[in-house]
Amino acid sequence: MIRLFSLAALLLLWQTGAYLSDPRRLPGPSAVFDKIYEEAVSGALFSNLAITLARVVAAFALAMSFGAAIGYLMGRDKLADRLLDPWLVVLLNLPALVVIVLAYVWAGLTEVAAIGAVALNKLPNAIVVVREGARALDQHLEDMAQVFRFSPAARLKHLVLPQLAPYLAAATRSGLSLVWKIVLVVELLGRSNGVGFEINMAFQLFDMKLLLAYALPFVALMLGVETFLVQPLERHVSRWRRGVSRRLDRV
C-alpha cells in the first residue's frame, strides 16, 4: 500500500515537472504511455525488449557460472587465490567502456563480442562475492561430510550450495541490475537492435517520448524479475531460517 502511494507520488512529481517544462524536454506520463502503446502495437517494443532481455540472460548466466566456479576455487585454494587475485583486481578496475570497446575492436561488432563484454564486466563482481562465501564455509560440516563419506554430488547439493545461497542471491541481485545497464551501453555502441539501440535513436532524434517509452517498460520488466523470480527463490532457499525465528518467538 505504502509502495503504491510512493509510486503515485513519483508519477505526480513527473506530471508536475512536465507541466512546468518544455514537453520536448520532459514529456508527461500520458504522452509517454501513448508512445509505449504505439510501439507495442507495432510490435517493435516487444521484439526490442525480448532481444535485450535475451542478452541480459545470456551475459548474466555466463558471468554467474564462471564467477561462481572461479570464486569457489579462489575461496578454497590459497594458491589459486594468490595466483588469480591480481587478475581480479585488474578486471575489477577496468572501466566497462574499455572492455566493451576492446571486445568490439578485437572480435568485431558481433553478438559474441557484445555478450562476452557484458559478462566480463559482471564476472569480477560475481567472483568476489562467491569467494567470500567459499571462505566462510563451515569446516565442522566439512569434517562431518568427510567422515560420513558424502559423494561429491551430495556435498555440492547439501553442503556447499546451501551455504553459498545467500552469496549467490546477493550476486544475482547486484548482477542483474549491473548487467542490464551495461547491455544498453553495448547495444548503443555496436548493435542494431534492442532497447539500447532504440535509446540511441531517440537521442539522435531528440525524441524524449521514445526514450522513456523504452526505458520504463524495461525497468518494469526487471522489477518483475526481481519480485516474482529472485525474491521467491531467495525465500525458498532460506526457509530453514524461519525455524530459528519461530523458536526465538516461543522462548
Next chain:
Amino acid sequence: MNDTSRAGGAASLDVSIASKEYHSASGRPLRALEGLRLTLPAGQAGAVVGPSGCGKTTLLRLIAGLDKDYAGTIALPEHGRLGMVFQEPRLLPWRSVVDNIRIAAPHARDADIAALLDELGLAEHAAHFPSELSLGLARRVALARALAVKPDLLLLDEPLVSLDAALAKELRQMIARLIDERRITTLIVTHDLREAIALGDRLFLLSAQPGHVIATLDVPTPRQRLTSEAAKRLEAQARDALAAARESPQRESKSDP
C-alpha cells in the same frame, strides 16, 4: 608417515601413534600425543578417559581420518565404515531431521530410518529443522545419523557433555542399549570417569599432554548389570592409576582387575 588400513584381518580397532604434533601460532611444535597404543576387540565399547586438553579429540580426529598428519598406524575394523557423533551435533541446518539422516546414509531403507527415529524418540520431529530442536534432541538426531550408516566403528565425542543430569542419564541409557543391541565396535571419548564406566567394556586412561594410555582397565560385568559397588571399585582403581601416573610419569602399565 602413517597408515590407515581398512582391512585389518582381526576385526578390531588397533591404534598405535608414535607422535602427533601441532604447530602453535608462534611456530613452536606442540606434541599432542606420544606413544599412544590402544586395541579394541570387535563388538566392544571402549572409553577413552582423560583430563581436558590431553588430546582426546585429537585422537578421535586421527581415527576418523580427518587428520592424516601423524606418525604411526591406525587399523580400522573391516570395511571401515564410520559413524560419528561430534561434540556439537553438526547437522545440516537447512535440511530436515529425516533428510539429514538420509543424506548421510543414502543406502539406508526408509523403514530402517523410521524405526531408528522411533527408537530414539524422534518420530514426531522427523520433519523439523535442526534449529527447532533442543541440544538433547539434536544429539539424538546425530546419534541416529551415525547409526543409520550401519557403522563398523562408532565414534562418540563427549556425547553427554552440556546436557542436564536427567537428559544425560536418559541419553546414556539410550546409547548403552543401542550398542548392546547392535554389537557395534564403539569408541567413546569423555572426561567423565563415571560415564566411561557406565558405557565402556574397556577403559583407556589417558595422561596429560602429550597424551598416551596410562592404563587399560576391563569392565568385567555387562554394563546393564553393573552394580554401583562394582562401578565404585572400578572408579577407585582408575583414580589410583591416574594418580600413580601423575607421581611417576613412566610409560604405560597394563593392569587388569
